[in-house]
Amino acid sequence: MLTAVFMFAIMDSSIKHLSQGYGNFELACLRCLSSIVFLSVPIAWTGAWRSVRPANFPLHLLRALLGIGMLGAFVYAVRHLSMAETYSVLLCAPLLMTALSVPILGEKVPLRRWLTIGVGLGGVIVMLRPSATGFVSLAAAAAAVATCCYALSAVLVRTLGRTNSSAGMVLWFLILVGLGSGLLAAPGWRGVAAADWSWLVVIGITGALGQYGVTEAFRCAPPAVVAPFEYSAILWAFGIDWLFWSVLPSAIVIMGATLIIGCGLFIIWDERRATTLAPMAAASPPP
Numbered sequence: 001m002l003t004a005v006f007m008f009a010i011m012d013s014s015i016k017h018l019s020q021g022y023g024n025f026e027l028a029c030l031r032c033l034s035s036i037v038f039l040s041v042p043i044a045w046t047g048a049w050r051s052v053r054p055a056n057f058p059l060h061l062l063r064a065l066l067g068i069g070m071l072g073a074f075v076y077a078v079r080h081l082s083m084a085e086t087y088s089v090l091l092c093a094p095l096l097m098t099a100l101s102v103p104i105l106g107e108k109v110p111l112r113r114w115l116t117i118g119v120g121l122g123g124v125i126v127m128l129r130p131s132a133t134g135f136v137s138l139a140a141a142a143a144a145v146a147t148c149c150y151a152l153s154a155v156l157v158r159t160l161g162r163t164n165s166s167a168g169m170v171l172w173f174l175i176l177v178g179l180g181s182g183l184l185a186a187p188g189w190r191g192v193a194a195a196d197w198s199w200l201v202v203i204g205i206t207g208a209l210g211q212y213g214v215t216e217a218f219r220c221a222p223p224a225v226v227a228p229f230e231y232s233a234i235l236w237a238f239g240i241d242w243l244f245w246s247v248l249p250s251a252i253v254i255m256g257a258t259l260i261i262g263c264g265l266f267i268i269w270d271e272r273r274a275t276t277l278a279p280m281a282a283a284s285p286p287p
Helices: 002-018 024-046 057-080 083-090 093-105 111-128 138-160 166-188 194-220 223-245 251-283
Strands: none
Touching (some): 002 024, 002 083, 002 194, 057 166, 083 111, 111 251, 166 194
């Protein structure tokens, strides 16, 4: 997950660079198609095409629909917000994953974690900066939509991972999202400028590596355990904003991000504590 987060930070900054010249869904399509190229090479090299055959295709389609919404909304958000502002809203995804794991995966979440989730979502409200003239900006709302879509998609990976390989889930996600976003972008499609192809290469490589890493992470471990490692993204976002756009995070962004990260770290600590205590409780003799 840590490697995936680093790859996605590079990819997202490249998308932000290109976002001023291309539509939301066109960039989403180009992001997927460029990653397919680099993902297909190792699959073809090893002859592992059988391992990527999809099982439970309706869930793949549902995940693709969520992916289209996620990427389209994210491109809009990152076009108008700084990396740190966009990522700060996205940081609540681990909290949503913990909540969604109850109805979708049947996992149990104790009351203390529900309270923590509520506090963390309060941190998101702080960063959205509601006002009397308008509850949130369109860009902040787009970031919130991208977060919800991502959280749902990540939880679905736990179900798909029981019958699909990581490479298969990544490949079909990229294919279906690329086709869907391409159809939506077709009416206003703009040709790629020669100077932008190098950026697409960077997006393709980092997107493929990041997508594989996050899929493998969520396939192998519960969302409540894996997701908090995504908080390392905020450090990359602060650094990228300062290095490439000379933008420093505001105090309200730092305050909200700190609140959300603190809640996420509490959840992972509580999950580990419960995992450690469960075998001890089972082994102790009844009174």
